[in-house]
Amino acid sequence: APQIMKAVSALNKAVDECGLEVSLLHLIKLRASQINGCSYCVEMHSREARRDGETETRLYLVAAWKESPLFSERERAAFAWTEAVTLIADNGVSDELYARTLEHFSEEELVKLS
Secondary structure (H helix, E strand, O other), X not given: OHHHHHHHHHHHHHHHOOOOOHHHHHHHHHXXXXXXXXXXHHHHHHHXXXXXXXXXXXXXXXXXXXXXXXXXXXXXXXXXXXXXXXXHXXXXXXXXXXXXXXXXXXHHXXXXXX
């Protein structure tokens, strides 16, 4: 389905060029891929993150970000948001999480993060 793949590619390009930190985009793409259980995507996003300077240790700890001291508060907010949006059918996104995430991201950035 070339038309669909073209649209997916355009969306990915727009996300990559949205203005959020490249390192953050790598981390949230990796976390969403872990949640979705996509081994292809986990490998791809890990490889791309390493290529752009991310450390092996931080990549290993993305799955356990809540327990790791290696992530900034902004990255933690992004991980929490990513998990809620990726698993939206389970619990939705709470008003509390929305408010906490806005402490680290503008509304425009939150749209881009989503």
